[in-house]
Amino acid sequence: MASISNALSLKHGLSLWCPQSTPSVNRISQPCSISSTNFRRRSFSVSASSFANENREFVIVGGGNAAGYAARTFVEHGMADGKLCIVSKEAYAPYERPALTKGYLFPHDKKPARLPGFHTCVGSGGERQTPDWYKEKGIEMLHEDPVSDIDIEKQTLKTSSGKLLKFGSLIIATGCTASRFPDKIGGNLSGVHYVRDVADANSLISSLEKAKKVVVVGGGYIGMEVAAAAVAWKVDTTIIFPEEHLMTRLFTPSLAQKYEQLYQDFGVKFVKGASISNLEAGSDGHVVGVKLANGSIIEADTVVVGIGAKPAVGPFESVGLNTTVGGIQVDGLFRTSIPGIFAIGDVAAFPLKIYDRTTRVEHVDHARRSAQHCVKSLLTAHTDTYDYLPYFYSRVFEYEGSPRKVWWQFFGDNVGETVEIGNFDPKVATFWIDSGKLKGVLLESGSPEEFQLLPKIARSQPFVDKAKLEKASSVEEALEIVQSSLKVEAAV
Numbered sequence: 454m455a456s457i458s459n460a461l462s463l464k465h466g467l468s469l470w471c472p473q474s475t476p477s478v479n480r481i482s483q484p485c486s487i488s489s490t491n492f493r494r495r496s497f498s499v500s501a502s503s504f505a506n507e508n509r510e511f512v513i514v515g516g517g518n519a520a521g522y523a524a525r526t527f528v529e530h531g532m533a534d535g536k537l538c539i540v541s542k543e544a545y546a547p548y549e550r551p552a553l554t555k556g557y558l559f560p561h562d563k564k565p566a567r568l569p570g571f572h573t574c575v576g577s578g579g580e581r582q583t584p585d586w587y588k589e590k591g592i593e594m595l596h597e598d599p600v601s602d603i604d605i606e607k608q609t610l611k612t613s614s615g616k617l618l619k620f621g622s623l624i625i626a627t628g629c630t631a632s633r634f635p636d637k638i639g640g641n642l643s644g645v646h647y648v649r650d651v652a653d654a655n656s657l658i659s660s661l662e663k664a665k666k667v668v669v670v671g672g673g674y675i676g677m678e679v680a681a682a683a684v685a686w687k688v689d690t691t692i693i694f695p696e697e698h699l700m701t702r703l704f705t706p707s708l709a710q711k712y713e714q715l716y717q718d719f720g721v722k723f724v725k726g727a728s729i730s731n732l733e734a735g736s737d738g739h740v741v742g743v744k745l746a747n748g749s750i751i752e753a754d755t756v757v758v759g760i761g762a763k764p765a766v767g768p769f770e771s772v773g774l775n776t777t778v779g780g781i782q783v784d785g786l787f788r789t790s791i792p793g794i795f796a797i798g799d800v801a802a803f804p805l806k807i808y809d810r811t812t813r814v815e816h817v818d819h820a821r822r823s824a825q826h827c828v829k830s831l832l833t834a835h836t837d838t839y840d841y842l843p844y845f846y847s848r849v850f851e852y853e854g855s856p857r858k859v860w861w862q863f864f865g866d867n868v869g870e871t872v873e874i875g876n877f878d879p880k881v882a883t884f885w886i887d888s889g890k891l892k893g894v895l896l897e898s899g900s901p902e903e904f905q906l907l908p909k910i911a912r913s914q915p916f917v918d919k920a921k922l923e924k925a926s927s928v929e930e931a932l933e934i935v936q937s938s939l940k941v942e943a944a945v
Contacts, residue, residue: 516541521573675759
């Protein structure tokens with residue numbers, strides 16, 4: 454579940470497009486500008502007990518990854534107990550959302566992931582923050598009651614159930630919502646699924662338990678991960694998407710071909726370059742197929758739609774939106790244009806310092822880091838601008854008994870020419886080189902040491918000898934060439 458967003462709603466996977474530009478990924482946009490006037494924490498007076506929340510100094514709206522990591526940072530600074538309230542539409546304490554399209558979907562006999570096993574912050578090696586953890590830390594949790602309105606002047610929030618909440622400082626961490634097919638073409642039929650939260654994943658599992666033919670719509674992260682999980686259920690699986698190959702926003706055609714062949718080896722079928730007319734329903738209202746624009750029908754009793762996501766701005770439009778990349782505009786400390794109001798994670802449009810452009814990133818790594826950076830800036834004299842290096846990964850076919858496990862990582866920017874090294878047995882690496890500089894790198898099935906090298910390469914952007922790199926006989930040799938370039942530049 455990851456992407457860097459441009460102005461358009463993402464349909465499949467991620468984009469490294471530069472906002473405020475034509476489709477050229479090399480165009481640099483103007484960095485965002487937000488007044489720095491009066492960003493101190495705001496104080497407030499409370500006249501009565503008319504507010505539903507007891508903890509009012511800090512309020513986080515949203516219950517995903519970003520909220521969990523923000524909570525941990527408040528605790529680390531001794532500012533959570535009796536001060537922090539989290540209000541969320543989720544029924545559960547914050548959890549590591551990537552599990553929902555990976556281990557959570559494994560069959561019952563393949564050791565699937567289940568709560569409380571993947572509450573934040575276990576994904577980064579931290580403590581498991583169960584509901585009891587929040588109670589012990591004095592953090593007030595309001596579940597299954599999303600915020601429906603905000604009064605900026607009065608510093609109050611209203612929830613869908615009618616509760617009135619007070620805040621001193623507000624952190625918006627509402628994430629994204631799944632893009633859906635319109636109801637008029639069958640987007641709401643029984644057997645049609647969108648995966649964004651635990652309830653969604655549970656519903657999909659119920660379908661997989663009795664499914665015979667699964668169709669996954671979308672060739673990005675969601676599509677690839679859900680299809681891989683469906684294979685473990687030993688059901689007929691087809692992926693449909695309009696592009697020419699998988700993950701067009703990141704994979705080169707050559708790289709995509711390797712992954713497509715792997716999926717085909719697992720029995721997955723592809724329908725590429727296809728447009729969908731509508732989803733077909735049986736007499737009982739349950740989905741029975743996917744009708745393509747050419748009139749053909751792909752039979753299905755379960756359909757999973759993974760065509761991107763939209764920032765969950767909700768009632769916060771008045772805080773200030775970015776009309777190019779979507780989401781709520783913030784500066785390098787995640788401050789909005791309204792003093793005392795912040796936005797983090799998927800919903801935040803922030804300045805990507807390393808590439809001098811404004812963007813949104815839909816990825817768990819950014820959710821974690823932005824939360825920590827924002828809270829640290831809010832509570833201390835910390836004024837360093839957020840300096841994020843884009844990072845994406847996926848892990849599929851990791852269920853028990855799988856003949857081949859897949860784990861790739863990407864760091865940097867996918868601009869310029871590419872050099873691909875390796876035969877995918879199991880390793881393959883792709884390097885993006887622009888004007889002689891190495892801008893991005895993707896590695897499949899690397900060792901821990903090799904994966905640790907990737908962010909150093911992408912952040913340093915060393916000059917590399919493309920001709921020499923192309924002659925590398927192995928991934929290991931290619932990484933040695935790049936590492937040598939790092940050492941040369943460090944010595945200059």
